[in-house]
Amino acid sequence: MQETVAKFREKFSNQVIKSQEKSTRRQYIEFLPPDIPEAARFLFKDLNCRFATASGIDTPEGIEILYHFSDDHTGEVISLRTILTDKKDPQIHSIATIFPAAEWIEREIWELLGVKFIGHPNLKHLLLIDDWPEGKHPLRKKE
Amino acid sequence: MNLTSKALTKSIGVFHAACSPCNNCDIEILDALTPKHDLERFGITLVGSARHADVLLVTGVPNYKTAERLKKLYLQTAKPCLVVAVGGCACGRIMFRDSYNSPCAVDEIVPVDLYIPGCPPKPEALIAGVVKLLAKLRGK
Numbered sequence: 001m002q003e004t005v006a007k008f009r010e011k012f013s014n015q016v017i018k019s020q021e022k023s024t025r026r027q028y029i030e031f032l033p034p035d036i037p038e039a040a041r042f043l044f045k046d047l048n049c050r051f052a053t054a055s056g057i058d059t060p061e062g063i064e065i066l067y068h069f070s071d072d073h074t075g076e077v078i079s080l081r082t083i084l085t086d087k088k089d090p091q092i093h094s095i096a097t098i099f100p101a102a103e104w105i106e107r108e109i110w111e112l113l114g115v116k117f118i119g120h121p122n123l124k125h126l127l128l129i130d131d132w133p134e135g136k137h138p139l140r141k142k143e
Numbered sequence: 144m145n146l147t148s149k150a151l152t153k154s155i156g157v158f159h160a161a162c163s164p165c166n167n168c169d170i171e172i173l174d175a176l177t178p179k180h181d182l183e184r185f186g187i188t189l190v191g192s193a194r195h196a197d198v199l200l201v202t203g204v205p206n207y208k209t210a211e212r213l214k215k216l217y218l219q220t221a222k223p224c225l226v227v228a229v230g231g232c233a234c235g236r237i238m239f240r241d242s243y244n245s246p247c248a249v250d251e252i253v254p255v256d257l258y259i260p261g262c263p264p265k266p267e268a269l270i271a272g273v274v275k276l277l278a279k280l281r282g283k
Contacts, residue, residue, distance in 0.1 A: 128244065129207040138243035 004047055004071045005078060012039055025074070028066075030081040033092045036067070039080055040095045043069045049078065051101050056109040058141045059083070063090045063113055084115065094120035112139040147223055151197050152280045154186035158196035158220070162213050162249065164203030167263040168230035172200065175266035185273060193219045198276075199253070204232040206244040210252055217253040225256045225276065229269065234258045 005027050009016065015035045020028040031039055043049040049069040056065045062085040069078045084090035094117035096103040106117045107126040114137035117123060125132055161169055175182045176189065190196055193216045205213055217224070226249075231237045233249045249255060256279075259272040 127208075132207075 002074055002076050004049070004074055004076050007047060008039075008043065008078065011042060015039070025076045026079075027076070028079045028081050030083075033082050033084055036080060036082050037093045037095055037098065040067060040069075041098050043078065043080075044099055047071065048073075051099055052077070054102065054105045054109065056113045056115060056139075058087075058113060058139060061085065062087055063115055065092065065109065065115065067095070090115045091118055092116075093118050096120050111137070113137055114140060148280055151223060151225075152277050154188075155197045156190040156195050157187055157198045157200050158190055158193045158216070160193070160199055160201045160213060160216050162201055162203040162205040162209040162233070164230065164232065168202040168233075171263040171266055172202070172229065172269065175269045180266040180270060182270060182273065185277065187273065193217075194221065196220050196224060198225045198227055200227045200229060201233045201249050201253070201255075202229050204236050204239040204242070204245050205247065205249060205252060207246055210246055213249070213252050225280075226253050227257045227259065227272070227276065228255045229259045230264060231260055231262045234260045237262075 002025060008029070012035070015031055017030040017032065019030065022028065040051075044051060049071045052068040052070045054065060054067045056063060062083045064081065064083050067080040069080070070076070071078070082092070084092060090113075092115060094102070094106055096106055096117070097119055103120070103122065104126060106120055107123060109115050110117055110120075110123055111125050111128050111132070114135075124130070159169070159172065174180060193199065199217060199220060201213065203209070217226070228234050228249050232239065236245060236248045239245045257272055257276045259268055261268055
């Protein structure tokens with residue numbers, strides 16, 4: 001196992017639900033939604049990882065959000081996975097308060113999948129028109 | 144042929160209106176302007192503002208945001224202004240027909256004079272299209 005991942009796992013050994021090692025330099029680590037901001041802060045501030053992007057998808061279990069972090073010195077990519085099981089009103093704390101780079105992708109996930117990011121400084125439409133009907137999320141699967 | 148359309152065939156200022164394309168058509172358009180294919184030998188140059196344009200070159204499928212802007216761009220151009228739709232998307236929306244963010248095709252917003260299909264069209268296809276457009280303008 002690579003160094004950055006080892007440090008990260010040591011710090012968050014209690015919060016990790018499960019993890020998957022795709023390859024030696026590609027890790028998926030799953031957390032409960034409330035633990036995400038702390039894990040993201042540690043990766044960004046203490047391990048000096050770069051926030052690459054986030055991705056959201058509507059799965060049968062809930063809305064899955066992946067936060068991809070890259071350590072450009074070692075080439076490791078760590079993806080934090082979390083699943084928001086309440087599809088009626090999915091909520092998670094925003095990480096845009098830790099680094100502004102997450103602001104736009106959270107706006108995109110909010111408008112396309114309807115995830116509410118608590119504490120986001122500027123949650124308004126990014127790709128869709130401003131008067132897009134409220135409650136209509138184009139990337140949600142049909143029930 | 145009146146004077147304005149005769150002048151139009153001599154040197155054409157093209158404004159490149161990218162209406163949410165995937166950028167493949169845009170790369171081919173720039174390729175057509177490079178010395179290898181050299182669209183400039185027909186007197187064609189890209190201009191920086193729609194107000195200087197004789198031809199509006201549209202790529203991509205308009206979405207709700209760009210549809211509005213394309214309409215405004217067309218209104219800003221000096222008439223007569225020709226509209227060229229480049230690529231399958233601009234010609235007929237292809238696979239984005241049922242997309243949540245696709246209100247209408249390009250020719251429902253502005254009157255299109257020339258369609259150049261392809262995904263993306265080759266520079267040769269662009270040149271062939273331009274030659275046909277000039278022939279049409281000259282009434283041949």
